[in-house]
Amino acid sequence: MRRLRYRKIVSQVMLILTALCALMAIATLIVILGYIIVGGLRSISWDFLVNNPKPIGEPHSGIANAIIGTLILVGLGSLIGMPVGIFAGLYLAEFGQNKLGFALRFFIDTLIGVPSIVIGVFVWTVMVRPMGHFSAWAGATALGIMMMPIVARTTEEMIRLVPQSLREAALALGAPVWRVSLGVVLRAAAPGVATGAMLAIARVAGETAPLLFTALALNYLSTDLNQPMASLTFQIYYYAGSPYDEWHAQAWAATLVLMTLILSINIAVRFLTRKKF
Amino acid sequence: MSTPTPTIAPRFAPPARAAPSSRETKIAVDGLDFYYGRAQALHNISVEIPERLVMAFIGPSGCGKTTFLRTLNRMNDVIPGTRVEGNVLIDGQDIYAPGADVVELRRKVGMVFQKSNPFPKSIFDNVAYGLKINRVTSSRSELQARVEEALIDAALWNEVKDRLKTSALSLSGGQQQRLCIARALAIRPKVILMDEPASALDPIATSKIEELIFDLKKQYTIVIVTHNMQQAARVSDLTAFFLLGKLIEVNTTEKLFTAPDEKLTEDYVTGRFG
Numbered sequence: 001m002r003r004l005r006y007r008k009i010v011s012q013v014m015l016i017l018t019a020l021c022a023l024m025a026i027a028t029l030i031v032i033l034g035y036i037i038v039g040g041l042r043s044i045s046w047d048f049l050v051n052n053p054k055p056i057g058e059p060h061s062g063i064a065n066a067i068i069g070t071l072i073l074v075g076l077g078s079l080i081g082m083p084v085g086i087f088a089g090l091y092l093a094e095f096g097q098n099k100l101g102f103a104l105r106f107f108i109d110t111l112i113g114v115p116s117i118v119i120g121v122f123v124w125t126v127m128v129r130p131m132g133h134f135s136a137w138a139g140a141t142a143l144g145i146m147m148m149p150i151v152a153r154t155t156e157e158m159i160r161l162v163p164q165s166l167r168e169a170a171l172a173l174g175a176p177v178w179r180v181s182l183g184v185v186l187r188a189a190a191p192g193v194a195t196g197a198m199l200a201i202a203r204v205a206g207e208t209a210p211l212l213f214t215a216l217a218l219n220y221l222s223t224d225l226n227q228p229m230a231s232l233t234f235q236i237y238y239y240a241g242s243p244y245d246e247w248h249a250q251a252w253a254a255t256l257v258l259m260t261l262i263l264s265i266n267i268a269v270r271f272l273t274r275k276k277f
Numbered sequence: 278m279s280t281p282t283p284t285i286a287p288r289f290a291p292p293a294r295a296a297p298s299s300r301e302t303k304i305a306v307d308g309l310d311f312y313y314g315r316a317q318a319l320h321n322i323s324v325e326i327p328e329r330l331v332m333a334f335i336g337p338s339g340c341g342k343t344t345f346l347r348t349l350n351r352m353n354d355v356i357p358g359t360r361v362e363g364n365v366l367i368d369g370q371d372i373y374a375p376g377a378d379v380v381e382l383r384r385k386v387g388m389v390f391q392k393s394n395p396f397p398k399s400i401f402d403n404v405a406y407g408l409k410i411n412r413v414t415s416s417r418s419e420l421q422a423r424v425e426e427a428l429i430d431a432a433l434w435n436e437v438k439d440r441l442k443t444s445a446l447s448l449s450g451g452q453q454q455r456l457c458i459a460r461a462l463a464i465r466p467k468v469i470l471m472d473e474p475a476s477a478l479d480p481i482a483t484s485k486i487e488e489l490i491f492d493l494k495k496q497y498t499i500v501i502v503t504h505n506m507q508q509a510a511r512v513s514d515l516t517a518f519f520l521l522g523k524l525i526e527v528n529t530t531e532k533l534f535t536a537p538d539e540k541l542t543e544d545y546v547t548g549r550f551g
Contacts (some may be wrong), residue, residue: 165392166394166396174381174388
């Protein structure tokens with residue numbers, strides 16, 4: 001009897017302990033979100049979303065240029081990084097059981113671990129310096145390079161989850177290997193691949209370092225890809241480091257906008273790729 | 278349990294005697310050895326399968342019957358490190374010849390797997406898949422007609438005709454397996470390989486599949502692997518008994534189960550081992 005009671009108590013203690021740890025883990029998230037929402041809502045307004053930045057002291061200053069800039073940079077970065085990443089992942093999962101595959105996997109893992117500032121400096125060396133100026137192209141390239149290995153690895157993991165029986169079913173119907181890979185395997189893995197892609201977007205949309213040396217910033221709205229381009233992260237970095245309270249408030253608001261943007265991309269893709277079958 | 282010694286020469290009834298009536302040979306296998314890496318899984322298999330009847334492969338687990346079945350449409354090619362020696366002729370053509378078109382082969386030799394494996398698509402798209410990738414049909418209406426025909430042949434049409442657009446995964450296990458049969462039938466193969474198609478199904482679903490096999494042999498040559506000796510006795514015309522990677526005996530089903538030529542076969546079918 002005593003042993004049973006002892007065991008039950010230990011079980012309860014452990015249960016409470018693990019629950020507390022779980023709470024602690026999400027508590028950080030809740031606190032961060034709370035700060036951003038409270039701080040952001042205080043200074044956000046319609047003007048803030050649709051106007052460009054104005055000199056300090058002038059009313060109705062906004063970050064429209066940075067919102068558009070982030071969307072362009074991340075969008076263009078995705079166009080550069082995702083196709084390469086997805087096909088690389090497909091190769092690794094379906095045909096990468098050889099020396100080349102192992103080598104590629106090692107390099108991709110290394111690339112994931114490369115600090116983002118290094119990628120920024122690299123792109124500065126190979127693009128910005130030869131071109132002679134900062135540009136959105138360079139910024140998008142830096143983001144694309146960052147996305148590539150993340151997308152490749154998550155795609156590989158997702159494709160590995162597709163049961164072998166599905167491949168055999170398609171092969172047995174006379175499907176050539178490339179059609180099985182693209183039409184059956186990749187499609188079956190699509191929701192997972194999209195989730196991985198979203199993670200990559202969420203990851204790079206919050207990056208400042210690779211943009212410092214590439215897209216830099218711009219104080220007005222521009223869609224010229226050969227010119228520097230504003231971004232939310234740079235704007236936050238710049239405003240938060242300034243000595244002005246007004247800009248601090250705007251940094252909070254810009255952070256809220258960035259969080260909302262990333263969250264809504266996430267929700268949209270979840271919605272679009274939810275299981276149809 | 279008696280262990281076969283390597284000295285047992287494979288002895289088979291010649292197909293002319295084995296077949297109920299004289300038929301063309303659809304599949305002719307001669308001296309087939311198969312290796313998973315270094316392990317030899319099949320030893321010197323030779324057998325002839327006549328067209329438009331059902332041949333069953335029986336034998337205990339791990340005896341190589343599924344491996345052998347999968348050599349007939351080169352499905353083992355997808356397993357790394359496998360190797361085949363010997364000849365497999367289908368309609369007189371060596372399917373392992375250099376330059377043989379494996380895609381063309383698999384169109385001709387359809388397969389139904391042990392575990393039903395429908396694509397995560399709609400019922401219609403599952404059956405249409407083979408037709409689409411092989412560009413069999415030229416119009417939407419022709420595609421629909423072929424899908425309907427395949428579903429009718431697989432005895433599934435009445436159950437699914439009102440919900441062709443719903444997910445194939447919403448079907449029951451037995452229906453899914455018949456869908457997989459319909460999918461294989463849609464491209465009109467000459468041969469259908471079935472790897473224990475009813476092993477995961479309940480008796481009612483099993484009997485539906487067995488009736489189906491009985492109907493299908495009018496048009497197709499069917500090779501079926503089964504664990505279940507009663508099933509082999511019910512559906513097949515010819516039966517081949519495998520043991521430890523060797524083909525011990527091929528005979529008419531009736532003879533193999535009542536008066537087999539080999540002692541090992543008799544021990545197995547009477548339940549003395551296996």
